Amino acid sequence: MASIVQALRDVWDIVDKLAQKLQPCDPQEIRESIESLNGKLRLLKPFLDDSIPLDKDKIQLQLENDLKGLVAEIEILVNNFHRECQENLPNQEPEKLYKKIYVFCKGLLAKITQPSVEARFEGDVRKLKRKVREFEINKNEYGRNFGEKTYKRRKLNHIDDPEIFGFDTDIEKIVGWLCDGQVVDRAVVSIVGIGGGGKSTITKKLCNRNEVTTHFGQPIWINISQNYVLSDILRDVAQNLGIEPSDMNEGRLGKAISDELEEKGRYLVVFDNVWLEEFWREIAKYLPDKKNGSRVIITTRLNNVAMMADKTYPPYVLPLLNDDIILKIFLKYVDPKNQHCPSTSPLYSIAKQFSAYCRGLPLAAVVLSGLVATRPYNFHEWRKLSKTISWNIDGRACIDIIAKSSYENLPQAEKLCFLYLAAFPGGHKIEAKSLCRLWVSEDLIQPEERRTLEETAENILNDLVQRNLVQVLARFSDGSIEYIKVHDILREFVVHEAQKLGFIMVCTKPDDWERCSKARRVAIHCSLDLDELIGNRANLNVHSLIIFAGWSNPLKLDCSKFRELRVLMCMKRGKVELQGNKGAPMLRYLQLATRDLLGNEVEFGEWVRGMKCLKTLDLRESWHGNLSEWIWQAETLRHVLLEYSGPATDGPPASAGVKNLQTLSWVRWDRSWEEDSVFPGLSNARELKIVINRGIPKGEIERFLNGLENLYNLIIKGDLAVLQEIDWKDFPFYHSLNSLSSYSYKGTIDPNMPLLQLRDGMFPPNLTELYLQVGKFGSDPMPELEKLKLLKTLNIELLGGVENENGGVENENAVRRIRCSSGGFEQLEELSLNFLPLEEWEIEPGAMSMLKRLHVWRCDLLRVPPELTDRLPSLQMLNWKTDDPAYEVAIQNIYEQKPNLRPYWLK
Incomplete structure (x- = not known):
């Protein structure tokens, strides 16, 4: 919806500029038409932004989906008109342009108030309009939480690695099996338990035990999704062993893995979250048995999966924890310093009640603690929260209830950001910065005073971490988040909720495409022939296409059939061929992570030509050539991330229109710097990785650096004799710089x-x-x-x-x-x-x-x-x-x- 409003503002700017410069006719009627349209959309905006229901009937849900479809049509119309105005504005006669804008605005007004819509929705539309008016007067009455206050989470020192108690006996038993010197055969230890029961957590805990690391060395840990591809699993194992798998087929990969494991000696491999019985039959042939006591751990929710492995050790069924242990876990997160919930306080009794709700599941305790931590340390607030949820359910379903309650307690902006995680496969290691850039490109982030959109997005991610809805895998040295993941149980809730609302559709098998292709956001987690499925269809309304899969044949992406595409993220293993003249003109986010991007610099330049809305260009794992000069004409560019495994890419030319760049890596400056055109648009840069050509004098380097007022991270590679003479205290970023890397050329x-x-x-x-x-x-x-x-x-x-x-x-x-x-x-x-x-x-x-x-x-x-x-x-x-x-x-x-x-x- 924010993009509609922005498009309207852009159209208004065009009219306003013409009105100031041209006098042949009065634009007042056009102004009134646009204002009327803007007013109607402004009334719809708060409803649509908060149109994610709690428990609404099917009629109301259908009404909301129809309205979203109507707004999508309006958005497409506005964007097409805006694009035409931008391209043809210099060649239009004033009277003709005014007439075109006037007819356009009249058409938009008709779209919103057309009788067919009234007839189709009958009395529901009139009721909706009344609700919208009431919503404007009192947002709480029709807001997401039905009058409940949305609480900011208290700032606690978050524990990145879940600290789970109560499994000491289980760990000792499993460690004994792993290090059993009497069993020299390669053996499988299967750990079975309900989702959220702590299987992965205790497996990590026992893998870090001294006796295990001494016996096996560093374990190999592989996450398995429900829709795994064996070749992808083998690539992950190979990378853990230091094997470069880029050009290997499945047979060669398996042979390389087997040879490396034989040379390694005794090994321990963990396959986490296995769903299918045939998995062990497929992978076992690549794990050699040298009769040296090697072990494999399989964690699964399904006993039949555990039984399919060898029978040396019986499946270890993980028990549920008792309420006392769950209470200890809950309080560790809610009150880590034990200042507010001593055993004599009223809050302690409510905490015990919360613990009982968790039904022995540690994940439920962790997530529930994140929800409770949003409330003050107040007996009445905790009791009120306790009464808002029905708990007459056992087992896994209690996590769904807690997840739903935590989700409903989120501020509206965070709800949509949380649902966006459905786009990523289960167990995927998500780069935090890329996620924040995606949120920004999707217009999920609202601007805040004195903060960039990316900083606001980072705050939202931190809040999701504090609420224990996502897990931190790694942090940078300054404490900011580098990688996250979503627990499988929580991801299942996110995917279900996102698809129910039509926010993101997830394609896990080829048969899903027909259903998913009608959505505005599509995540593809399986191999399919997009070119064949799309056929001759054009102007598909997909706004976001996020691809995680492997293909044996080249993936052909004809973006001329996705004219409304805003986000294209392709994390595909295999060859990708970009097709379609001038690509997608509305594209804001482009990330290609494939080592086999087909095409040359000229072809790629033609493909990106006309992408005037691009905000993020991420080619770190795909592009080794120079970028087309067309890229640098996108004034909206905020992040350009390039591969550096050889000669760096040329930086933006002096004529570049970029002025909002925050991230730029890796680029090369290989010519004399002119006084007025040194890397134009970099005054707002926060992260910069740059290669400075030989022969650039120290004074010019310092003059360039002196223009970087907001720099936070800097990697600079150049003439060592020059770089080591630079005095960093002379620059405006002296006190704000967090990371500095100074490298020399090889030689x-x-x-x-x-x-x-x-x-x-x-x-x-x-x-x-x-x-x-x-x-x-x-x-x-x-x-x-x-x-x-x-x-x-x-x-x-x-x-x-x-x-x-x-x-x-x-x-x-x-x-x-x-x-x-x-x-x-x-x-x-x-x-x-x-x-x-x-x-x-x-x-x-x-x-x-x-x-x-x-x-x-x-x-x-x-x-x-x-x-x-x-x-x-x-x-x-x-x-x-x-x-x-x-x-x-x-x-x-x-x-x-x-x-x-x-x-x-x-x-």
Whole structure:
């Protein structure tokens, strides 16, 4: 609906500009027509925005769907007219243009008030109009929560990894089976339980046990969807083993996996959430049995699936938890500091009641805690919430009730964002930034003062996390979310609700296409021949096409048949061929994640020509050539993400019309920079990854950087001798920069390059990530780097060294000793030292107290500090690679004493 209003505003702008410049006729009547139309749509907007029902009868639901269809027709008409005006405005005579706009507005008014609509809806339309008027007066009466207040969630320190109690006995039993030395055959351990019962959670917990990681090394974890494709599963296994599967068919993949597992020795593979009996028969032949005690874990809701695997161990049926354990889980999320719900408080009695509602399911406790946490710590508020839901249901259905209650408690904007997750397959790792960009492109995000649309979207995602409706898989060093996933049970609710409302239709088999093609948003989770199914049909009303599937034959996308397409997201494994002259003119979001995008730069340029509405272009995994100059003419562009595995793409030309870019990666500047046209439109950029050509003088680089006032993340690659002389405190983003990476070109470093002396205040003080390549250090860099109090990730790589006679790396006049002082790097979690000619590293007590991951690569002269593991109490992984046999022995001794510190490829 927001796009209709925006289109009307655009049309009005055209009329208004003409009215100011041209006098031959009076535009007043046209103004009145547009105002009348705008008023009617304004009345419809609040109803349509909140038209997702709780429990409305079929007539009312049909009425709402018909109205949505009517508005969709109006939106198409407005957009087509707007596009025609934009293309033909310079060639129109004023009188003819006024007449065209007038006729157009009259037609729109007729669309809304046409008698056929009144006749079809009979009295329902009149009732609806009355409700809309009342809705404007008192939105709560007809709002989503029927008078209930929508609560903002309290800000709590969220627990990303669900902390589940009560399965200790079960874990001990399963660990015993896994590490059973008496059974040398490859054996399957099946864990069976109701959805939401904790199967995946306890499996992760037992895989992290010391005895399991010592016995097997790092497990291979694979999520299985209901509509899995075996070749996709094999690709996931191959990638976990470090095999590049891009050009392999199923047979070659299986052979490569089998060979790698045989070489690995004893292995543990987890297949999570298996649905079909034939799965084990299909996958077993690729898992070799070397009689060394290898194991496979299968988690499933279905006992017959568990019985199909080998019978060495009986299926382990996971019991439901008792109310006391559920209460402990519930309070862990609702009141983590135990300040408001002690056992003597009135809230504790309500908490016990909530726990009883969960019917022994830990997921129900986690989701319900997210709902309760939106309410104040108030007895009456909690009791009122308790009375709003019927709980006379056992088992899985209680999660559906809790999920529905949590969903209904969401603010309206968050409801639609939550339902949008139906577009992603089960178990899919969802990139948070891409999700937020999709929400923005779909007009699901309303603007807020002093925030970008992406920042508002990120806040919505954080709220969904706080409510335990989505799970965080990974975070960036600044704490922002990198990846999320949706629990299968919650995803089932989302898909059901989204399809019931017609918000998104999910195509899981070819027979679904006819039903799905009539929807405005379609997610395809199966292999099908779109070109054949569409045939000669044109002007399909699909606005969003999201594809997750693999094809053996090239997927042909003829966007000329999707003229109203706003979102195209193709995460397909296989060949993709883009067809259709000038692509989709209304496209806002384009993401192609295929290594086999057919076509050359000229063909791709023609395809994207005319995409004047594009906001996001994501070609990180598909495009290696230069972009057409047509791309840079889209003034709406906000995010351009390109692949960098070789020469970077040319940046926007001086004539580019982009002015709203927030993200740009990777681009190359390979010509002299003109004073007035240096990367035009980048003043609003927040994330920038750029390759600077050789020969660009330091002064011009600094002038360019000085224009980036809003920069948050910067990766810059260029002439190392120039980059290391840059003083970052001279730039306007000095205090706001979060992540800085400075890299050199590959090749030989000038041996006459001066030593790098770190200066006081040289780096932005609020960095959480720093990746630094240097030629030579003139002094120990650690004292200066320790001043970066927020630093969580530090990577230092020395270039310009020469190999000594033993193959080690040396660097004349370089620093040989570094010291990490007590209390220094207090937030640091990851440290990488690469190719440094160090001989001694002193770690004082209390230094790097939060360090979890340490990587030391080819520092061949560096002796292992004897106090290494004792001085780093938080260390979880140690990757120390050296070619010196004497030092290699010391590293192996550490691995033997603390096997949990080994990186997975050494386990």
